[in-house]
Amino acid sequence: MSRFLQALFGRLPIGWFQLTHSRTRFAAALSGVAFANVLVFVQLGIMLSMATATLKPYSFFQADIMISATDANALTEGGNVARQWMFQAMADPEVVAGTGLFIGNIAWQRGGKTLGLTTYGVDPAQPAFLGAAMAPYARTLQLPNAGIVDRFSRGLPQEIAAAIRPQSPSSFEASGTQLTLYDTFAGGGGFGGDGYMLVSDQTFLALFPARRSGAPDHILLRIAAGADPVVVSARLRDLVSDKSLRIRSYGDAAQEELTYQQTKRPTGIIFGFGVIIGILVGLVIVYQVLSTDVAEHLSEYATFKAMGYGQGFFLSIVLEEALILGVLGFIPGFAVANLLLIGMAKATTLPIEMTFGMAVYVFVGTVVACSLSGAIATRRLVAADPADLF
Amino acid sequence: MGDDHALDIADLNHWFGAGEAQKQALFDIDLEIDRGSLTVLVGPSGSGKTTLLTLVGCLREVQEGSVMLLGHQLHVAKPAQQIALRRRLGFIFQAHNLHGSLTALQNVLMGLQVHGATDQDTQMSAARHMLTLLGLGDRIDYFPANLSGGQKQRVAVARALVGNPDIVFADEPTAALDRESGMTVVKMLKQLGQVRGTTTVMVTHDNRILEMADRIITLEDGRIVNDTSK
Known part of the structure; x- marks a missing residue:
């Protein structure tokens, strides 16, 4: 040396x-x-x-623009958004599709343990809104009361997760509804819950009877190929009647939540x-x-x-x-x-x-x-x- | 100042402290020291010997008067010039001041490396040779903590002389040495003066050295009271 x-x-x-x-x-x-x-x-x-x-949950979906309530600093925060604003936004010639995103928490009672699953409800009939890892499950999610669960959920033994397959689904009851898990995906425990679960919007509404189909947590929009989501977002802010809504590109929404989590929480x-x-x-x-x-x-x-x-x-x-x-x-x-x-x-x-x-x-x-x-x-x-x- | 003077001091005064506590340590010192000579400063404690040594050794700022060291006026010398001048000097301190984390050889190498990059093998060989001359050939890899007082002092002498300085300033260099080692050091200094023209200015109370000195200057209360050349 x-x-x-x-x-x-x-x-x-x-x-x-x-x-x-x-x-x-x-x-x-x-x-x-x-x-x-x-x-x-x-x-x-x-x-x-x-x-x-x-950022992980943002990867579950594909969208160009996200419309959220004014107090929605994060995916899991804030009030609901009326579906009517989605239809109003779709009047823009460059907005080609829209869907509602529902988010809630489900407690999965497993023996003596409870897993808190952050549950996302989307319309499986519109697979264009599902991320690459989720799209293959679109048909599965169309089954009544069907769901797919995060195999890396905290407290979910690996062998149990591995056993959840379409040919050997696992069922549990939540909010009086018998939910059947047909498959798993790679999520990973977060700071807000033990893991994630994805269901159809109809299954979500069955699991959360108090929620209404006309009031999702966020609205996801796809725009025409070649259109700029930032430009279209700006146009939608003028077009949509409720000026209190947050209309941002999907990427901006993710980055804003990250900044919020790192600097405000x-x-x-x-x-x-x-x-x-x-x-x-x-x-x-x-x-x-x-x-x-x-x-x-x-x-x-x-x-x-x-x-x-x-x-x-x-x-x-x-x-x-x-x-x-x-x-x-x-x-x-x-x-x-x-x-x-x-x-x-x-x-x-x-x-x-x-x-x-x-x-x-x-x-x-x-x-x-x-x-x-x-x-x-x-x-x-x-x-x-x-x-x-x- | 003539070229035969290594040191030329005129009207040198020096004070310590300020205000009412100010005390004058040196009074109107006038002195020329020839190149190659061995000059000894003697005098009682507090007479100003060490103050004079630090002033002419470029270690303390000249307040009043003139000090020409190797042809350079010290009170106008810039810091870089002072550093360059110090590299032409060799210091032997009473408390050897060896670096405790360096071996004897490495301490001596420090006296060479200050002059800049030269071949490392040449430097090592010069440092070994100097230590061997001073009887420490078998102690080159020893740390100061494992050397006796006399051995440490000889390492300090080797460090001061290995770079072939123009002037050596020494403060009681033989105090920690036995008679034989002390005489070896003084003879070496004397020989350097004769062969290379190295000037030595030394503070000492050692009578053995007084006998070998070319000149003995006695200071008392900050003044030169006696100046004897042989």
Whole structure:
């Protein structure tokens, strides 16, 4: 290592020698950086999983424009939308189809456990509104009281999920209706429920007797090929009589919900703070290590000053130390965080994973944060006065 | 100043503190030191020897008067020029000030690397040679914590001399050394003066060195009270 650093810096790797001279302290410093890395990784992992979980339900459907109630900041939030606005919107020459999307929560009693399933009701006679993974189930959903369930639902054993096939369906009663599950799809637990379920709009209305077919949660629209959903949305805002409605492109609706979940909902804000706190912890740990190191070697640095070494040399030593701590601290931090994220994903069924982007982001952030701490720590070098050596 | 002077000091005054607490440490020092000479500063504690050493060694700012070091006026020298000048000096401190995380060899290498990039093998060989000359050939990979006081001091001497400095400033360099090691160091300094023209300015109370000095300057209360050349 010292040969590599000597070749890299073109001088004796004094930072490396200083750090490794006390192996116990070096190990403690690396543990501190690794700990900060784990904090950031875990928080980022949860944040990213929240993003994935937020966007996942949007992938179940295909639409160009979504009409929602004014208070619908998320798919599962807000009031209903009158179906009449769908017909009004379809008067636009570039709107070619429309359908209502119903959303509710169903409790699946399984033995002593209850699974909370976020349930979506759509018209299976219009498969153009189903996402690629859902379209093959359109005919199944047309069966009375039929549904397909998320095989990754939290609390649903894999062997039970695997057994749910068209030839061996599983039934349960909800709201006095006998619901039959004919197949499964890959959803994944979210933050709002244990999993997802897809049914037809008619089955949905049977499951939720209080809901009316004329008042879905959202209206999905398809537009003509080549038409711009943003332009058509703007036109529909003028066309539709209820000016309080949110008429957005489907992509914009998904992104707006993501921003809302990350910046307005307490969970998103908490995880965001977690990342910041992780970075601050790392900064403080590295600053503490480096500034203590500078203070302990003040007389040696003063000697080097007397010998004719300039400020750049001292800065390079401290930055060398910062880089070593950042790089070597990252490795155990990455390994431990990876294991933790795998464990968390298994325990929660949330889409938590270590991504390449996350690893690069945290590594670069660690090196930058360590360098920043190092740069701040060099302020103490001013106190190294060679005149005090005599 | 003539070319035969390594150091030319005129009307040098220096104070410590400010306001009513201000105390003058040096008074009207006038001094020329020839190249290649071995000059010893003596005097009681607090007489200004160390202050003078730090001023002419470019480690402290000149307040009043003139100090010409190797042809450069110090009070107008910019920081970069001061750094460049320091690279032409060698310092031997009473408290050796070795870097605790570096081996004896690495400490000596620091005295070479300050001059910039040269062949590493050449630097290593020069550092080893210097340590061997000072009787530390079998201690090159030892950390300072594992060396005796005398051995540490010899490493410090090797570090100061390995870069072939124009002037060596030394503060009690033989205090921690036994008679034989002390004489080796002083003879080496004397020889460097004769062969390379290296100038040595040394603060010492060691009578053995006084006998070998070319010039002995006595300071008392910040003033030169005696200046004897041999």
